[in-house]
Amino acid sequence: MAAPKLIQILILTLFYYSSPSLASQQPTYNVVSFGAKPDGRSDTTKAFLSAWGAACATTAPATIYVPPGRYVLGNAYFTGKSCKNTAITIRIDGTLVAPSDYNALGRSGSWLEFERVAGVSIYGGTLDGRGAKLWSCKNSNSGRSCPKGATSLAFYNSNNIIINGLTSLNSQMFHILVDGCQNAKLMNMRISAPGNSPNTDGIHVQQSTGVTIMNSHIGTGDDCVSIGPGASNLWIENLSCGPGHGISIGSLGWDMQEAGVQNVTVKTATFTGTENGVRMKTWARPSNGVKISYVTYQDIHGTSATQVAVNFDCSKAYPCSGITLDEVNLTYGDKPATASCANAGGTADGVVEPTSCL
Numbered sequence: 001m002a003a004p005k006l007i008q009i010l011i012l013t014l015f016y017y018s019s020p021s022l023a024s025q026q027p028t029y030n031v032v033s034f035g036a037k038p039d040g041r042s043d044t045t046k047a048f049l050s051a052w053g054a055a056c057a058t059t060a061p062a063t064i065y066v067p068p069g070r071y072v073l074g075n076a077y078f079t080g081k082s083c084k085n086t087a088i089t090i091r092i093d094g095t096l097v098a099p100s101d102y103n104a105l106g107r108s109g110s111w112l113e114f115e116r117v118a119g120v121s122i123y124g125g126t127l128d129g130r131g132a133k134l135w136s137c138k139n140s141n142s143g144r145s146c147p148k149g150a151t152s153l154a155f156y157n158s159n160n161i162i163i164n165g166l167t168s169l170n171s172q173m174f175h176i177l178v179d180g181c182q183n184a185k186l187m188n189m190r191i192s193a194p195g196n197s198p199n200t201d202g203i204h205v206q207q208s209t210g211v212t213i214m215n216s217h218i219g220t221g222d223d224c225v226s227i228g229p230g231a232s233n234l235w236i237e238n239l240s241c242g243p244g245h246g247i248s249i250g251s252l253g254w255d256m257q258e259a260g261v262q263n264v265t266v267k268t269a270t271f272t273g274t275e276n277g278v279r280m281k282t283w284a285r286p287s288n289g290v291k292i293s294y295v296t297y298q299d300i301h302g303t304s305a306t307q308v309a310v311n312f313d314c315s316k317a318y319p320c321s322g323i324t325l326d327e328v329n330l331t332y333g334d335k336p337a338t339a340s341c342a343n344a345g346g347t348a349d350g351v352v353e354p355t356s357c358l
């Protein structure tokens with residue numbers, strides 16, 4: 001047994017040293033050399049933050065490398081505040097694991113949080129939010145005595161972000177949050193939690209512009225993608241969704257001073273047994289103005305687990321306008337689905353099933 005293992009290690013070692021991105025002149029900060037133990041037990045938060053600090057201290061493009069293994073992290077706050085670097089690549093071959101006790105993440109709302117960073121790219125990696133215990137707390141006492149839980153990966157007030165090839169499993173709350181950001185590309189992701197896990201939105205985007213979500217599979221207990229106030233120029237393409245609640249815009253208009261949602265394209269999305277297909281909602285709170293405008297759904301297919309597969313529920317005070325449906329075919333199991341519109345305006349092209357209500 002020992003010999004094959006030795007050969008394996010040898011091959012892996014050779015692979016790492018010959019790997020072009022690591023052999024390049026780019027400085028690489030390996031979290032293990034900052035003290036992280038990939039044993040699935042030791043807390044490695046400090047080591048990750050030290051590697052981040054080291055990469056931030058330089059201005060040349062830098063790589064933070066996470067070798068294979070399981071790394072337990074508590075709240076990890078990666079701030080751009082005193083970061084001089086605007087080209088940090090985080091390459092992850094390992095799994096980042098949340099603490100087994102959800103209370104350990106406290107009330108901070110996020111587990112791995114990036115704030116005011118620029119030019120951060122995350123390639124590969126698996127995040128395991130270990131949400132199961134929190135979900136069962138929420139599902140058993142109507143959630144009264146349970147903490148809200150933490151978003152697995154949050155980006156606040158950041159720009160030029162890339163997330164490519166990330167797997168996110170079993171988040172306590174949202175898997176990924178993009179809030180107050182400009183230019184973010186999220187692609188080739190796999191996001192997964194059981195259909196009955198509460199509040200586990202796949203990706204939530206708000207107060208952000210220029211966000212692209214592509215080539216990903218999301219199966220979770222809440223919205224696959226949820227779009228909140230102040231999202232604009234959002235592009236979603238080639239997404240498969242299910243289980244989950246579909247793609248939702250809103251609820252908007254709850255706060256008096258709330259930015260609307262503008263220019264959203266959803267192109268080529270497949271729903272498999274999602275609770276809804278596509279959905280928009282604005283609240284009927286007293287104010288003026290259009291809250292949701294210029295939303296295009298093109299090449300949308302699949303099945304909804306409820307009959308209303310297309311639901312645009314907009315208020316008189318906050319109507320939805322400029323909606324385009326083009327090649328949409330959603331069924332309710334193997335039966336026809338229905339579409340429901342209130343105060344929603346726009347056009348339909350090509351095959352649209354259920355028949356457009358715009």
Ligand SMILES: *[C@@H]1O[C@H](CO)[C@@H](O)[C@H](O)[C@H]1NC(C)=O
Nearest residue numbers: 188214215216217238239240
């Ligand atoms: C769509 O995304 C899936 C991953 O979910 C990928 O395998 C496939 O190649 C993508 N299709 C295109 C046309 O890019």
Ligand SMILES: *[C@@H]1O[C@H](CO)[C@@H](O)[C@H](O)[C@H]1NC(C)=O
Nearest residue numbers: 210232233234235263264265
């Ligand atoms: C809408 O958003 C897309 C990116 O998703 C962008 O390319 C396009 O220019 C935007 N259109 C307008 C009118 O802002």
Ligand SMILES: *[C@@H]1O[C@H](CO)[C@@H](O)[C@H](O)[C@H]1NC(C)=O
Nearest residue numbers: 301302329330331351352353
């Ligand atoms: C819509 O999809 C269903 C199920 O895939 C299919 O049977 C039906 O023919 C499609 N309808 C149209 C109008 O393409």
